[in-house]
Amino acid sequence: MKLKLGGQLSFYHPCKSPQVEVQLDSPTLLREVLAKLGVPFGEVFLVVVNGELVEPKDALISQDDEVKVFPPMDGG
């Protein structure tokens, strides 16, 4: 599964990389995937799965999915 950690979320990845490949054997809750990567779920504001915005807490992810997660985006 291809995962993009948008904005500050990539700070939590050990390599600080925004692009992550995750191996999933079965459909898994996104919050569990992020927990394993050390990304605090509370900082996730938006989840996009295969181009569609989905509810973060219910997001169920499969191996073929392309997923992007973003923190709250504000201005400056």
Add this chain to the structure above:
Amino acid sequence: MYGSNEKILRVNLTTGAIAEEILSEDFYRLYPGGKALAGYYLLNEMPAHTEPLAPENVLVIANGLLTGAPVSTATRYIVSARSPLTNGYGESEAAGFWGPELKMAGFEAIVISGQAAQPVYLWIHDGQAELRPASHLWGSMTAEAQETIRTELGDDKIRVLQIGIAGENLVRFAGITNDLRHFNGRNGMGAVMGSKKLRAIAVRGKQRYQIIANDPETLMSLGSKLAKAVRVNPQSWDLQQRGTPGLVEGLNAGGILPTRNFQQGVFENVDDVKWEAYEKQLLTARRSCYACAIRCKREVAIDGKVSPYGGPEYETIGSFGPDCGIGNLQAIAKANELCNAYMLDSISTGATIAFAMECFEHGLINLADTDGIELKFGNVEAMLVMIERIARRQGFGDLLAEGSLRAAEKIGGNAKFFAIQVKGQELAMHEPRGKYNVGMGYAISEIGADHLVVTHDPALADPGSLTFKNAQAFGITVAQPARSLSDEKMNQFFILERWNSLEKVVGFCFFGPAPRSLIQPDDVLATINAATGWNMTIEEALQIGERATNMARVFNIREGFSRKDDILPERIFQGLQNGPLEGKPLPRDEFERALTVLYGLKGWDPDTSQPSRERLEALSLDWAASLLERK
């Protein structure tokens, strides 16, 4: 008094007189810099109903209390005058190096009145000031003028604040730059300088901040602690890596990336303008402001050549990119460069061109009006040509140089619907239909649509977010949805607005203090107290912020503004055309109800928005209440 030079500089451009004025500590504690000093001088020294471009307009340039302190993000100064764009209280902030240099040169603020007979510039160095002829700078691009000033004064470390050709030509959204890369963009402050024939203020100072600080060791230690904290704070790290251009993709994903004059919230060519494209196509270096460890500024190359004007920020990418239907980063960087060379506000310039594009597509204007320019969304050449024509007030550019509201009134028909502005100032690139408190900030701000009135809603919508955790120190304990205008949301607005206003008084950037960023309120107060020797509490800090906002409101009430001016563009009360928020408006009835609630919290009249005498007295603004009673 510690933490201050105790001096302001007064310049009368009509007579050429220059004088110093001493600030007392009692006065400075009530009005400790920036927005607070500006509000005080504008209200007390400018007659009511002064024309914004008349010699009687008073231009105040004021450092924040902490500007120049060795602490990350404390670099800002404010430029204030009656705005030629809104006709109300005007202000615009900038960071960079100029404010700290003014502090090191011995002054807290400059109060400028009158109008010079011929172009001049002001040269301030180590407590001295003189006016010098500037006819040879008039009509030159900002990079050329800066080079000329540094050469003739014989010091390449001089910090130059200046207007450009747009300000000379009184474009109503002309801005001011310092060091070519930092901008007082909003509210047309460049046109006010232009009307006074003041092209530039060059500054050089050698004093060190530590000499005026009450407790320099604590101050240095706080500065060092914050610089280290920046490295381990996710938000600051992200700003350092990507800067504000990092916002583009996430806003688009949420359906709140203003597109084609705020018709849509999703831009189909977002991949061409998001951070990864910026990094690949434009980025050459990361830059900083004075003493700031975040380093969120970008340097870019255009057509293979490094631009002296810095790289486009998110706002500029938004206004010349998606808002004009353009997915071409080189063109956006070129537009940014043109704005900075002519010194135009890149938000209002892009938004006004987007407005004209929609008018053109609806047939309200045609090729005969636009001098043959096909002003359609997505037309890169048209966009770039219009920037120069606006700055030079040539042809159709002369109309757009008046701003979208005035242009709409001239164009007629339903053009006013396409002018996406509040009080005459165009919205920044943040979609209020997805961030209701940002919408409330646009509406209620005394300077017209301003996106820095409160922390943006999404950051406070989840109890797990860093920003929400930070906000608990302010008594914000219940997370609220971004698309809500509940009473609790208005309560949060009232708290956050006072705190943000304090930041504009003491000189902090939006990316410094909590709740948006990492500097906790206790450290903000500790920094102020180490600089001054005061014992400021959070209550006093919030009161300073509220006092500054109320002076701006009193200014506007004196000029005839009322509740009817605290309104959003009609389009915002209608649904977006695409994306996750398609068909979803910001509900007008909820907005009006929330506005009444907010006025109540502020102690303002529900019909007129005038602050009550009781509230003004509580803020030690008895004199402002009397001023309104005399109006």
